[in-house]
Amino acid sequence: MQNVSGGGDVPVVNPSTVAAGAARPAHLGDFHLRPRVLLITALAVPVGCAAAVAAFALLRLIGLITNAVFYQRLGTGLVAPGAAHHPWWLVLCAPVAGGLVIGVMARFGSEKIRGHGMPEAIEAILTGGSRVAPRVAVLKPVSAAVSIGTGGPFGAEGPIIMTGGAVGSILAQSLKLSADERKTLLVAGSAGGMAATFNAPLASILLAVELLLFEWRPRSLIPVATAVAVSTVCRSFLLGTGPIFGVPPSSGAPGPLADGLALVPGLTGGLLAIAATALVYLAEDAFALLPVHWMWWPALGGLIIGVGGLAEPRALGVGYDVIGQLLTGHATAALIIGILVVKTLIWSLSLGSGTSGGVLAPVFMIGAALGAAEGGLLPHVAPGFWAMCGLAAVVGGVMRSPLTGIVFTCELTGAWNDLLPLAVASVSAYALSVLLLKRSVLTEKIARRKLHLTREYTTDPLETFFAHEVMSHDVTVLRTAETIATVLPRTGYATLYPVTDDTGRLVGVTSRRALLTRAGRTVQDTITPVRVLAHPDDTLREVANKLAAGHVTGAPVVARGEPGRVLGVITLPQLLHARRRDLYEEGHRERLLTTRANGRGA
Structure with missing residues (x-):
């Protein structure tokens, strides 16, 4: 292995040009350069402003088509249809006709509009240098x-994640930015669109960290949080403020019994998450066996x-509207x-057909229905309490994002007093999903595209030791x-x-x-810069x-001041x-x- 040279146009270091006593460069692996x-x-x-406008336009377009088709x-x-x-x-x-339109759009427009948005955004980050084609920014929300x-x-959040991400990516592609900087702006647009859709800024930031950024570093967190804040402010003018599924305020915390019993919707929510994930990919495998072109699959899903x-x-x-009824305790059996x-x-089953639509809103509804069903058997705490626990659990289990599940539920309902039982439900569902299911509904799709994705964040062990x-x-x-004749006996297998x-x-x-x-x-004739x-x-x-930057595998260690x-x-x-x-x-x-x-001794 060559240690003293490397390929590429890498500038060499002249020790004599290094200023004596130079300050140690700020290691910001995150902030590398503060101006950037x-x-x-x-x-x-x-990007945050544009994401809010895109979310508003998507919701209005969904309303326009629903009113035209069903009313x-x-x-x-x-x-509601x-x-x-x-x-x-x-x-x-109506769903069959919609599936036909989506199939044609995907076949002759862009195949990237298929799916629920998050895996597509993840794939763009992992393999595409965070580049998203401009036509996806238009076709994805229209198809959804x-x-x-x-x-x-389906929900509007998956498409808005892809659309908001496309907005950030397009802006980044028009400027001279690195792939990491493009990723940050892509995720900023995605998180901004989420925040504008659900009026859930903190959950949107957590979603970005848990699902899209693959890191928790200032260089990406600060811009993403900025876009989310701006998007949320813009939403207040476009769609109003306040939780979208507000529940009546409770007088206090639910109590120890409710905290412990939150394990019930948590564990059952984890099992439901596993079953739903398995169904999605069972359906996807079944559609792949059909002797027809994938363009027709969304119509069959319809x-x-x-x-x-x-x-x-x-x-x-x-x-x-149904989610609201479930979370406020007004839904019938x-x-x-x-x-x-x-x-x-x-x-x-229809998501496996490759149609266009998000997963969060359906997961909210399914989880809330599970909790509401179990609420008839569990002690009464407050209207919709167990539905909220079920919602947090299924989000934590399906998305493998327990923190997002907890905070999303609190922001959607305003029920911050219920934070502890929501944490119990979400984390227990997440634990069960991790123990029994190899991959989530998101990472399974990535794995099927021959990509590897890890979402386990840990401290880099290289950060815990110094060179000396x-x-x-x-x-x-x-x-x-x-x-050379005199120094050769003093050298061994060391290569540097x-x-x-x-x-000296x-x-x-x-x-x-x-x-x-x-x-x-002489040795002079053998030296390399x-x-x-x-x-x-x-x-x-x-x-x-x-x-890595110098394309070498070893380096001299010198005094910083000398x-x-x-x-x-x-x-x-x-x-x-x-x-x-x-x-x-x-x-x-x-x-x-x-x-x-x-x-x-003890």
């Missing part, structure tokens, strides 16, 4: 509006929706059971004037040797291989970044010390406290 963070934050402001009138207000009686043929055929407006049991609509018309559409069974089936703790202190330092001049100042590096190929000469310098107070993460004075050498194998320590702490088990009876 300020720039991306400034760009997040118009034969012009209007943009959100209405099943709120009035409709001819059976309309309930059955057609799907939901013709009775599709047929499933239509049949379900005949059984329970209130399961059609985005269903905000027939509606609760109908939603729990029919909504779960038609949502899971692992570097080689006793290194062989060669002089430029020495002959610092070279100094007669004054670092002037370059060499390797045993270079020495062997120039026998009979220093590409990377490390300092003893660099974290191993900083050292790893320097080695860049010509060699203190040691650090190489890639030494960076593994941090990983070995991390593995030791994870796997090594020992008893530290023992009884005196065993002959040891």
